[in-house]
Amino acid sequence: MGEGPRAGRLESAGIERVQDPMASEWQRWVGDVRRLWSARDADSAELRARHVRAVLATTPWTMAASVFNVALCAWVLQPHVPGIVLTPWAAALVAMALSGLFGWWRLSRRDLQAVRPTLVRRATFHATLFGALWGLMPLFWFPHSPAGLQLLIAVLVTGLTCAGALALAMLPPAALGYAGAMMLSAIVALGMDDGAYNGVIQALMVLYCISLVLIVLAVSRLFTQRLRSERDASRQSEVVGLLLRDFEESTADVLWEIDSQGRFVQPSERLAGLFERPVKRLGQLQFLAVLTAMQQEGSGGVARLKSALDAGDPFRDQVVRVATAHGPRWWSITAKPLLDDQGKSRGWRGVLSDVTSERQSNQHLAFLAHYDSLTGLANRVSVRNRLSQAVDGKRQAGRNSALLCLDLDNFKAINDSHGHSVGDDVLQEVGRRLRKHMRKADLCGRLGGDEFAVVLDDVRDPQEVLALADRLVVSMRAPCNAQGLTLNTGVSIGVAFLPEHAQTVDEALVAADLALYEAKAGGRGRVAVFSPELGASQRRRLTLERELREALLRDQFQVLYQPQVDIASWRIVGAEALIRWNHPKLGMVSPVEFIPLAEESGLINNIGAWVLARACSDIQGPLAGLHVAVNCSAVQLQRPGFVNELEQLMRAHQVPPDTLEIEVTESLLMENLSTALENLHAIKALGLRVALDDFGTGYSSLAYLRRFPFDKLKIDRAFIRELITTSDARAIVRTILNLAKILGMDTVAEGVEEPAQLEVLARNGCASIQGFLVARPMPAEDLATMVRDWVPFRTPLSSDELPESVAAPLTDARY
Incomplete structure (x- = not known):
C-alpha cells in the first residue's frame, strides 16, 4: 500500500522528466526569438541586419507585384464599387507600395551591418497596415458581390496572404502582422456573407492561418540557425588564421588551407607572396589552378599532387617545380585532409616549403657525379651507364646503338706548347662542336684527357652513323680560337655497332678503341669501323641464315x-x-x-x-x-x-x-x-x-x-x-x-x-x-x-x- 503513492510520485516525476526537455526547448526558442527581435546587443543587431538584407533582396519585385494587383482589382471592381470609395483605397495601396520601394532604396544604399529593433517595428507596422488595406477588399465588397467576383476576391486574398507572408518570412513580426490582418478580414467577411459553407471555410482559414504562422516561424528559425553557423565558422576561421600566421612568423614554412572546392581559405600575406598574387585575389582562386599556371613546362609535379589529393590520404613532400619572377623554384608540399562531423572531406590543410636550395645542391652533386666539370659533357660513368642500356638484352625490340670513340690529333703538342689553360679551352670548344651535331637522344661524353665518346641510340642504318662521323671529322678540322690563338687540330674516330660488335660494356669500349687505333694508324683524321675476324663474321652470317629458315616456324x-x-x-x-x-x-x-x-x-x-x-x-x-x-x-x-x-x-x-x-x-x-x-x-x-x-x-x-x-x-x-x-x-x-x-x-x-x-x-x-x-x-x-x-x-x-x-x-x- 505504501508503494502506490510512491510509484505515483515516481511516475509523476518521470513524466516531468520527459516534459522538461520539451518545455526547456520551447522556452529557449521563445527567448531566442525575443532576443533576436528586441535585444540591442551586437550579435542580435548583426543577425537582424542579415534578415533585413534577405527581405530587401525581393522587395522591388513584391512591391511591383502589389501595384499590378491593385490595378487589376481596380479594373475588376470598377463596375461594382463607387469610384469615390475605390479610388482612395487603390491610391492608399499604391502609396504603401511606393513607400516600401522608397524604404528599399534608402536602405540598399547603406551598408547594413547592424539593425536596431525600431527598424523592425517600423517594418512590422508598414506590413500590418499594408495587410489591413488589402483586407478592406474582402471586408466591404465580398459579402454583397456576385459569385464570380467573390471567387476572384478569394483567390486574390489567398495568393496575397501566402505570397506576402513568405516574402516577409525572414522578418516574422512583419510577416505575421501582414498575414494576420489579411486573414482576419477574410474570416470576418465570410461571417458577414450568408453562404452555405462559410462556416467550414472559416474553420479551414483558421487552420491555414495557423499553418502559415508555423511555416513562417520555421523558415525564420532555420535561416537564423544558418546565419549563426556561418558566423561561428567565420570566427573560427579567423582564429585559425591568427594561429597560422603566428606559426608562419616563427618558421620558414608557409601554411595553407583549401576548402572542399579547392579554393584557398584565409590565405596569409606570405602565402600570397609566394604565389605572387594579392591576398584577396588568391582567396578567390583554386589551389591546383594556381599551381598549374605557375608550373614549369615539362614538370609533372602538379599531376602527382592532384593524384595525392584525389586519394584523400595524408601525404608528404610532394615536389612541384614552378616559375616565379625570381626564377625557377622547387616547392615541397605536405598536407592532411580536413573532415567534418560526418567524416566527409571539407578541405585540406598543409605546409609549403621552398626547397630550392636543397634541390640545387643535390642537382649540382648529381651533375658532378655524372658529368665532366670542364666541358659539361657526360663523364665516363654516364657513358658506361648508357652503354649498359645499349647492350642490355632486355631492350625494346629493334633498338640498335653505336659507340664512337674520338681522340684529338696533336692535342699533346698544344698542351705542351701553350699550357693546360689553352688546352682546356680547346677541349671546351670540342665539346660545343660535338653538341651541335647531336640529337637530344644521343649522349656525348668525355672519357678523360683528350678522349671523347658518343653513344647513338636507335640506329637503323649504319650509314647514318658513318655520315655523322665524317661530319664530326670535318667539323673538328676547323681552326679553334683559344685565348687569342688560332690552333689547328683534328680528330680520329673509331666506331662500334651494338649489340653487333659487343655484348658487354667493356667489349664495346674495346671494340671502339680498336677501331680508333685503326683510324689513327691509317693517317689520323679518319673514321674506322670495328671489324671482327672474317671467320667469326662468316659464322654469324651462316648462323643467322640457318636460324632465319626456322624463325617463321618457331614464331620468332x-x-x-x-x-x-x-x-x-x-x-x-x-x-x-x-x-x-x-x-x-x-x-x-x-x-x-x-x-x-x-x-x-x-x-x-x-x-x-x-x-x-x-x-x-x-x-x-x-x-x-x-x-x-x-x-x-x-x-x-x-x-x-x-x-x-x-x-x-x-x-x-x-x-x-x-x-x-x-x-x-x-x-x-x-x-x-x-x-x-x-x-x-x-x-x-x-x-x-x-x-x-x-x-x-x-x-x-x-x-x-x-x-x-x-x-x-x-x-x-x-x-x-x-x-x-x-x-x-x-x-x-x-x-x-x-x-x-x-x-x-x-x-x-x-x-x-x-x-x-x-x-x-x-x-x-x-x-x-x-x-x-x-x-x-x-x-x-x-x-x-x-x-x-x-x-x-x-x-x-x-x-x-x-x-x-x-x-x-x-x-x-x-x-
Whole structure:
C-alpha cells in the first residue's frame, strides 16, 4: 500500500522528466526569438541586419507585384464599387507600395551591418497596415458581390496572404502582422456573407492561418540557425588564421588551407607572396589552378599532387617545380585532409616549403657525379651507364646503338706548347662542336684527357652513323680560337655497332678503341669501323641464315606498328607495319642485318607474305578502320605472282582496299623496271595506295615519278635527323615537299623525334609524320588503345624559338 503513492510520485516525476526537455526547448526558442527581435546587443543587431538584407533582396519585385494587383482589382471592381470609395483605397495601396520601394532604396544604399529593433517595428507596422488595406477588399465588397467576383476576391486574398507572408518570412513580426490582418478580414467577411459553407471555410482559414504562422516561424528559425553557423565558422576561421600566421612568423614554412572546392581559405600575406598574387585575389582562386599556371613546362609535379589529393590520404613532400619572377623554384608540399562531423572531406590543410636550395645542391652533386666539370659533357660513368642500356638484352625490340670513340690529333703538342689553360679551352670548344651535331637522344661524353665518346641510340642504318662521323671529322678540322690563338687540330674516330660488335660494356669500349687505333694508324683524321675476324663474321652470317629458315616456324617474328599522325589535325591517320626478330639466343636481330640475308636466300617472299597476312588480320581486328602501310621488298614485287597473292590475301581477310598501303623503295625501280612498273600498276588497280619509301636516299630520279603516279613520298629519317642542324638537309626536305605538292602526292616524314623538327616540317607543308615524337613501334592492341585515347589538336610545341636560318623559306638565298 505504501508503494502506490510512491510509484505515483515516481511516475509523476518521470513524466516531468520527459516534459522538461520539451518545455526547456520551447522556452529557449521563445527567448531566442525575443532576443533576436528586441535585444540591442551586437550579435542580435548583426543577425537582424542579415534578415533585413534577405527581405530587401525581393522587395522591388513584391512591391511591383502589389501595384499590378491593385490595378487589376481596380479594373475588376470598377463596375461594382463607387469610384469615390475605390479610388482612395487603390491610391492608399499604391502609396504603401511606393513607400516600401522608397524604404528599399534608402536602405540598399547603406551598408547594413547592424539593425536596431525600431527598424523592425517600423517594418512590422508598414506590413500590418499594408495587410489591413488589402483586407478592406474582402471586408466591404465580398459579402454583397456576385459569385464570380467573390471567387476572384478569394483567390486574390489567398495568393496575397501566402505570397506576402513568405516574402516577409525572414522578418516574422512583419510577416505575421501582414498575414494576420489579411486573414482576419477574410474570416470576418465570410461571417458577414450568408453562404452555405462559410462556416467550414472559416474553420479551414483558421487552420491555414495557423499553418502559415508555423511555416513562417520555421523558415525564420532555420535561416537564423544558418546565419549563426556561418558566423561561428567565420570566427573560427579567423582564429585559425591568427594561429597560422603566428606559426608562419616563427618558421620558414608557409601554411595553407583549401576548402572542399579547392579554393584557398584565409590565405596569409606570405602565402600570397609566394604565389605572387594579392591576398584577396588568391582567396578567390583554386589551389591546383594556381599551381598549374605557375608550373614549369615539362614538370609533372602538379599531376602527382592532384593524384595525392584525389586519394584523400595524408601525404608528404610532394615536389612541384614552378616559375616565379625570381626564377625557377622547387616547392615541397605536405598536407592532411580536413573532415567534418560526418567524416566527409571539407578541405585540406598543409605546409609549403621552398626547397630550392636543397634541390640545387643535390642537382649540382648529381651533375658532378655524372658529368665532366670542364666541358659539361657526360663523364665516363654516364657513358658506361648508357652503354649498359645499349647492350642490355632486355631492350625494346629493334633498338640498335653505336659507340664512337674520338681522340684529338696533336692535342699533346698544344698542351705542351701553350699550357693546360689553352688546352682546356680547346677541349671546351670540342665539346660545343660535338653538341651541335647531336640529337637530344644521343649522349656525348668525355672519357678523360683528350678522349671523347658518343653513344647513338636507335640506329637503323649504319650509314647514318658513318655520315655523322665524317661530319664530326670535318667539323673538328676547323681552326679553334683559344685565348687569342688560332690552333689547328683534328680528330680520329673509331666506331662500334651494338649489340653487333659487343655484348658487354667493356667489349664495346674495346671494340671502339680498336677501331680508333685503326683510324689513327691509317693517317689520323679518319673514321674506322670495328671489324671482327672474317671467320667469326662468316659464322654469324651462316648462323643467322640457318636460324632465319626456322624463325617463321618457331614464331620468332612479330609485327609492330608505328603510328602516323596528320600534322594539321594532330590525329592518328595510319600506321606502318614493322617486322622484328626476337631470337631466343641471339636476342633482337636488326632488320638491317636479316632482311638482306632473307632477300639473298629467297626467304623474303615467305617472310613478306607472313607480314602482309598479319597486317591484314590486324586491319580486320584491333586496327579496324585504321590505314596500315606495309613495306614490301624489291624481291617480292618483282615476282610475277605477287599481285595475285596479294589480291587473294585481301579477299580472304575482307580488307577494304583503302585501308592498306604498299611501300616500296627506290631500289625496286633500278632492277627490271618494266616488271616493277607492271606490278605497281596492278596494285593500283586493286585500289591500294602506293608509297615511295626513303625518298631522297637513292637515285630519286624524276623520271620514275613521271612513269608511275605514287600516292605518297616518305622522307627518309637521315634528312629529318639533321633537319635542325644542317642547312643542306633542310634544303633537300623542302625540295621534296615542294615536289610532292606539285605532283599532288602526300608526304610522310620518318624519324621525327623533336618538336622543333615537327615545326619545320609543318611550316613547309609536310602532311604527316611518324617517329618517336609520336610513339615507338608497338603491338596492334597497344596501338588500338592509343588511337582510342588519342587527344586531337594537342600538338607538341617546340620549347625553343627556331633560328631564322631554320625557319627561312627555300628561296631565301642566305640559306
